[in-house]
Amino acid sequence: MSNPEIAAASDARTPPVAVWQILEKLKGQDLLDWRLAEVKDRASIKERNLDIGIPFGWYPILLSSELQVGEVKPLRYFSQDLAIWRGEDGKVRMLDAYCKHLGAHMGHGGKVHGNLLECPFHAWRYDGDEAVVKDVPYARNIPPQVKRKCTRNWHITEANRFIWAWYHPQDEAPLFEVAVLPEASDPEWTDYEVHEWNVWGSLQNMAENGVDVAHFRFIHGTANVPLGELRWGDWGRGADVKAKMGTPWGEVDGCISYDTMGPGQSWTRFTGISETLLVACLAPVELDHVHVRFCFTQPKAQAEGERAGVAKAIIRDICKQFDQDKVVWDRQKFEPNPIICDGDGPIPQFRKYYARYYADQSAAAAE
Template sequence: MSEADPRAASDARTPPVAVWQILEKLRGRDLTDWRLAEVKGRASVEARNLNNGIPFGWYPIDLSADLAKGEVKPLHYFAKDLAMWRGEDGQVRVVDAYCRHLGAHMGHGGKVNGNLLECPFHAWRYDGNEGVVKEIPYARAIPPQVKRKCVRTWHVVEVNRWIWVWYHPEDADPLWEVAALPEATDPDWTDYEVHEWNVWGSLQNMAENGVDFAHFKYIHGTADVPQGDLRWGEWGRGADVKAKMGTPMGEVDGLISYDTMGPGQSWTRFTGISETLMIACLTPVSEDHVHARFCFTQPKAQAEGPMGRLAKGLIRDICKQFDQDKVVWDRQKFERSPIICDGDGPIPQFRKFYSRFYAQQD
């Protein structure tokens, strides 16, 4: 196919966009390292207008299978150090990490004692539901200050084979539930294929991408600007986006149907090339750092059958598109008063909707 061939622009596997120049030589381990490496020299949170706070909602923090009974893990999300453990009863609990005694980080070296978290320094044992110290093995009496709630406890649920915590800067109770997706636990669908990124930008800029229809052509190389039928709910939103998709056998009509529940749970169903569910697990580490994990599952009959190569190719292409977006997000500023034109998509409507997830609004 010649460089001037007009069909070239219709094949999304060969993006004719500037960001690809940054990515075209990255393969294998180099690409994986780039996805996770810190971006040096980026502008400050204040200079990029990212100091709006972290939106509240349910956020995924770990795969359920990656936390064994009796295991303790340190975490750092929402600009906070946390300790997570699975008790002998199988329940996951999360508390703020630092012991009220002498400040040890209980996620590093702490251990499970029954269902309690034992501090590694002096074995003070915390209840993860009440946030109190239940036992001090060497003391005759527990100080009254820690017999009442003394550490923050976090609301935790396990849904779609993930552990989720509810974040709210004022520690308010959850306002909605995590949406359960039937494919995530369907034995006829594959186990998760997980891909991971660190994005050095804001969760809101990333979310706004979903209603920015024009960028699909100029960042991802789609044949045209896709049109979307939008859905707006109280805490969730979604869209059905029709787009031409390039394949080795030519263009096919594709449907990309995505939904969100709050700022931390997003899922997309792809049809046209291979039926695919992508669960996007997006968790803010700080105001300018998002830990992103994509979990893909597909019908085993497709993924392991004659169409398996196309199914795998679709996953690679979705990840490639996220790579392309990341090049922009890593240095993107939040424009508080953007100049919008008629082809941009419903960005003002999106911003009005998204503002509900900030506890303190201007």
């Protein structure tokens, strides 16, 4: 696009970008409610080409602090109902939610019995490590069908103050580990400041946003953002973007360094104005629904010192940009054969890379 055409696209006589029209009306609690509310008038999964499956990987499903010893909770992720609990030994376990006896949902009213999950209906007790029934308190014999593995048990780990579940559609063992971020457990850094969204779209479209340089001008009102030097690893990718940044104390050298490990874990380190770590936690609920939590932590010396206002402003601006993208994602279709321009960024290269996370390679649209 030539410079005159770019200017015309943002000319004051034209209506503001649609996302700004929506967001300028939302403040305070109304904005928080909008971030989580369901978009009722979106097209179907099939119409939007979102039926390409869920990419495999580690996904953050709860903050560690949200599940106490002896507590059971229901969850819905990966288009499945789940029951998660923390045993008396402190270990987190998760099973598919429905009891093999008469189908009760064990996440609603289930109990922790030692380290076992007890069904609320007839107290059948499940071992989360072996995915078998260990005890039926009113029966002399356990039916042989449930003495062997009878339900799916999930690979679970805890890192960076989150509980992570490994998803693979064919139930294969983890192929890589969750990246551990030292700042997340550093006592000199703040507790997480958490911001939450429901995005009514797909992980694939959201992930592509990171290499789509052209949208920054039209969605976020900024100049095209340089990609920096991209890093492509076996299971993770990232880049470092260095830039001069203006501050109340003068211009400083700044850097935005982002990384991912699989489709569910992303983190960005901001340095220069105020040091910030953003842990972006994304987990698919359905093929057209992603639960997102942005967890921010900063050095206490900066977040609580004379630069506290600047530290807060960085977080506000990051969330504002995510709000703007969400307006598009909520109704975006996946285009398997997009028409790409020379200023769009390496979208084809990204798709070829991202295709490795799909177990079913017949989902060729993703590639």
